[in-house]
Amino acid sequence: MTSQRDEADTPRSDSQTMSAAFRDLIRGAGQHELWLQLGWQDIKQRYRRSTLGPLWITIATGVMALALGLLYSMLFQLPLADFLPHVTVGLIIWGFIAGCIKDGANVFIENEGLIKQLPSALSVHVYRLVWRQALFLAHNLVIWVALLAVFRINVGWEVLLAIPAMLLIVVNGVWVTMLFGIIATRFRDVAPLLESLVQLLFYITPIVWTTHTLREQGGQVAERARIAEINPLYHYLEIVRAPMIGQDLAAYHWGIVAVITVVGLFATAAIMRQWRFRVSYWV
Incomplete structure (x- = not known):
C-alpha cells in the first residue's frame, strides 16, 4: 500500500503534459466500440424486465413537460401553444446537461472495477456516460416531433442549426463529465x-419561465431579465431551443457557448495533466 501511495505521489513528467491529456481523449474516442457497447448495455440493464423499456424515459419527460407547461402557462397567462414547446425542449436539453453534471461526478467512482482491471483510456468512461445521456436525449426528441404536429409549429431551415448546437453540447458534456469526475473522485x-447546485440552476435558468415575459413587464423587472445572461446554461439552451421551436436566435449566444467550450476544454486538459494518472488510486 505504501509503495502504491509513493508511486501516486511521484511526479510523472511524461503523463503531466497537455499533449498527454489530449491523447487520452483521442485514444478514448478511438475505442468507440467499447464505450458504445457499454453505454447501450447501461440502457438495457436499467430497463431489464420492463415492458415499455426505454420508452419510460420519453413518458416521464413528456408528463413532466405537460404538467409544468399547463401550470406555468396559467400562472403567467401565456398561450399554451407557445409556452409548452418552450418548456418541453428546455426540459429535454436540461436532462442531458444535468445528467452530465450529476452522473459525471460519480463516473469514475462507479467504474472502479473497470478502471483497475481494464487497460483503456480514462476518457472511455466519460464517453460511455455521455453516449448514454445522448441516447436519453434521442428518446426524448420524440416528444418534440409530437409537439410540431399537434401545435403545427412553423420551423424553417433554421431548425438545422439545432444539429451543430446539439453536437456542441455533446462536446461540452465530455469536458464537463471529465472535469467534475476527476474533482469529485478526489474530493467526495x-x-x-x-446535486444541490443543479437543482438551484434549474430554477434560475429560463426553462419554466421566459426572459421575453420579464422584458415585456418593463421597469426593474425587465432589468432583472438581463441577469439570466450571466447564467451560461441559458445560452446553451437557446442555441438548441430557438431553432427547434421556430424562434429567432441572436448570434451572441453562439459566441458565448464557443468561448466557454474552448476554455472548458483547456481547463479540463489542465486538470487531466495534473491528476489523470491518480484517479485509479482515488477510486
Missing part, C-alpha cells in the same frame, strides 16, 4: 454539492 463532498 463535491458530488452532493453538485
Whole structure:
C-alpha cells in the first residue's frame, strides 16, 4: 500500500503534459466500440424486465413537460401553444446537461472495477456516460416531433442549426463529465454539492419561465431579465431551443457557448495533466 501511495505521489513528467491529456481523449474516442457497447448495455440493464423499456424515459419527460407547461402557462397567462414547446425542449436539453453534471461526478467512482482491471483510456468512461445521456436525449426528441404536429409549429431551415448546437453540447458534456469526475473522485463532498447546485440552476435558468415575459413587464423587472445572461446554461439552451421551436436566435449566444467550450476544454486538459494518472488510486 505504501509503495502504491509513493508511486501516486511521484511526479510523472511524461503523463503531466497537455499533449498527454489530449491523447487520452483521442485514444478514448478511438475505442468507440467499447464505450458504445457499454453505454447501450447501461440502457438495457436499467430497463431489464420492463415492458415499455426505454420508452419510460420519453413518458416521464413528456408528463413532466405537460404538467409544468399547463401550470406555468396559467400562472403567467401565456398561450399554451407557445409556452409548452418552450418548456418541453428546455426540459429535454436540461436532462442531458444535468445528467452530465450529476452522473459525471460519480463516473469514475462507479467504474472502479473497470478502471483497475481494464487497460483503456480514462476518457472511455466519460464517453460511455455521455453516449448514454445522448441516447436519453434521442428518446426524448420524440416528444418534440409530437409537439410540431399537434401545435403545427412553423420551423424553417433554421431548425438545422439545432444539429451543430446539439453536437456542441455533446462536446461540452465530455469536458464537463471529465472535469467534475476527476474533482469529485478526489474530493467526495463535491458530488452532493453538485446535486444541490443543479437543482438551484434549474430554477434560475429560463426553462419554466421566459426572459421575453420579464422584458415585456418593463421597469426593474425587465432589468432583472438581463441577469439570466450571466447564467451560461441559458445560452446553451437557446442555441438548441430557438431553432427547434421556430424562434429567432441572436448570434451572441453562439459566441458565448464557443468561448466557454474552448476554455472548458483547456481547463479540463489542465486538470487531466495534473491528476489523470491518480484517479485509479482515488477510486
